Amino acid sequence: MQVTETLNDGLKRSYKITVSAAELDAKVDEKLAEAQPQVEMKGFRKGKVPMALLRKQFGKRLLGEAMQETIDGAMNAHFEECGDRPALQPDVKVTNPDWKEGDDVEVEMSYEALPEIPEPALKEIALEKLVAKAGESEIDDALGKLAENAQSFAKRRKGSKAKDGDQVVIDFVGKVDGEPFEGGAAEDYPLVLGSQSFIPGFEDQLLGAKEGEEVTVTVSFPADYGAENLKGKEATFDCTIKEVRAPKPAEIDDELAKQFGAEDLAALKAQIAERLEDEYSGAARAVMKRALLDKLDETVAFDVPPSLLEAEAKQIAHQLWHEDNPDVQGHDHPEIEPTDEHLTLAERRVRLGLLLAEIGRKAEIEVSDNEMTQAVMNQARQYPGQEQQFFEFVRQNQALQQQIRAPIFEDKVVDYILELAEVTEKEVSKEELEKAVEALDEE
Structure with missing residues (x-):
């Protein structure tokens, strides 16, 4: 087998792979030898069918399998040897379409390699965590709403x-x-x-x-x-x-608390405070996550694969177009060309996505089966009465599984980075936290 580089431009790679007819024949013989002990044929005892007869009977079918396995093996060996990781599935095509048995097979393999991703100094990242406490006024407002609902x-x-x-x-x-x-x-x-x-x-x-x-x-x-x-x-x-x-309106007293499963009014207030602070904590994490991504974006630079950039830009342009045209429910509309703004946003997203994936890979972070199951169950609740059908749909849909897994993986990587980073807490009011969250949408 011969592998010859034909293109090395930035992240773009192309190779010519030649598999000789002799290699294919040897592979076919190997597969026939593996199968021979189990083959039964009229006139022969099990396992005693001559190789020549086996080749005549099964050779053409096994030749296709041998060709695919040999090409796959050449690709895997290439990636192990050079260390490239393709951004997407390599494009592989036979370049001698008039091939016939006895000829060498010539294949062209093209792909975009993932770039070398610098390893950021995670322990040197300084972040601020906003901490908001539930005040009496917020608790009283929440109690008032509960009383209205219980009116x-x-x-x-x-x-x-x-x-x-x-x-x-x-x-x-x-x-x-x-x-x-x-x-x-x-x-x-x-x-x-x-x-x-x-x-x-x-x-x-x-x-x-x-x-x-x-x-x-x-x-x-x-x-x-x-x-x-x-x-x-x-x-x-x-x-x-x-x-x-x-x-x-219901009276705000112990009786109201019991309607909502609390022992008394003090216990209900404590539950409300805990719920509010959980909400504040979630909002504060979103603010800190954005700050982390901004810092990573500022400190880590590398070229992104053009195919990933183009796909992400088109997706962003398409999504924003539908937000501006909510009356158009389907996709029967002219093709939407990404703008420079879409490309800039896409480049950031792709770069950060690759960076977080690389950090997670090196830290051996994985999404467990239990985490996936819980995530699927949470989504299945959106389809009451059809939960089993949704589970089956997810099981058969690899793309949807990846769509569910991706945000879980990203959050686990972010948590990993936050554990290493230097995080200081800053106590703020609810209003200050809300302004910080609103600023996320403005950027």
């Missing part, structure tokens, strides 16, 4: 007009073209005005209504309404107001 409704005195936020108990019958339609009627239905739980415009027409009144509401079903027979149709609802009730 009840008390009947207003007769003659009171229904206000926004009130609950009205109604009987109603819906009609289209004067005829009642299926599913359009109910009795003693408690409707909170302003909840937007009914068709747009329905609740507004009940504002000011009083107990005992009859109100006819006229609305139009949305064009994308779920029931085909009602899409875009105008409908009337004959409503009878049976009660008007005012919202009554």
